[in-house]
Amino acid sequence: MSAFTVRAFTEGFPQDIKADSSTFGQSIIDEFSIVRTLLPSLHPTLVEQLREMYVHVVKALQCCFSVIRFAAARCFATMCKADLVAGMKYMIDNVLPMVTDQLEVKRRQGAIECIYRILALLIRLTVDLVTTLDTEILPYVIFLIVPVMGRMSDSDNDVRLLATETFATLVKLVPLEAGIPDPPGISKELLVERDEERKFIAQMLDGSKVEPFRIPVAIRADLRKYQQDGVNWLAFLNKYHLHGVLCDGISL
DSSP states (O other), X not given: OHHIXXXXXXXXXXXXXXXXXTTHHHHHHHHHHHHHHHGGGSOHHHHHHGGGGHHHHHHHHTOSOHHHHHHHHHHHHHHHHHSHHHHHHHIIXXXXXXXXXXXXXXXXXXXXXHHHHHHHHHEEEOSSSEEEEOGGGGGGHHHHHHHHHHGGGOSSHHHHHHHHHHHHHHHHXXXXXXXXXXXXXXXXXXXXXXXXXXXXXXXXXXXXXXXOOXXXXXXXXXXXXXXXXXXXHHXXXXXXXXXXOOOOOOOO
């Protein structure tokens, strides 16, 4: 891995590839391809030594060129498959925050591409069913589903499309996640946040679990059950900054 090892590891990934040289971008893509090819056959001790490469792959995920973001995402996914605990922890700490970067679309594009490629490599889906699944991914599902769902209404079309496909995969795994032990190396703060997101997802998937909402002003009426359910649902959407419309059908 000559070009990537010498240039990126010693000098760091360039902020602007175009300012560096016309060949450096291609050499990085080639290096990522080599890593993806060799990783499955490497001894675990050698795989661990490649962890220092994560920081440079994440920089490549933010590149202005989509082909480099694509190559970096596939490389990151392969690294995760070979070293799942370290890879997913690094992804949660350093890639997931990029998904919610409202100011920089390239960061959102690179991050959602990375998450999509990780799931595509670890999970195989038919139209309706999960056909093969690396169960070690399950403890991380809850960390991903809410940020990804938030990008389904992104202003960028590419981000929206990948986020929608990724969410469709993640939501099928939610029932399998219950009772799975906590993933190693995750901070207590993230675990608390994970529990809140579990609560949110349970309410989103089952309206009967939505917390009752008490109307803060006095009204001279007793709401019927379906009316209270509607109010509860609107309050739930408002709490999590989601969109929705409550309609009342009329029979003719």
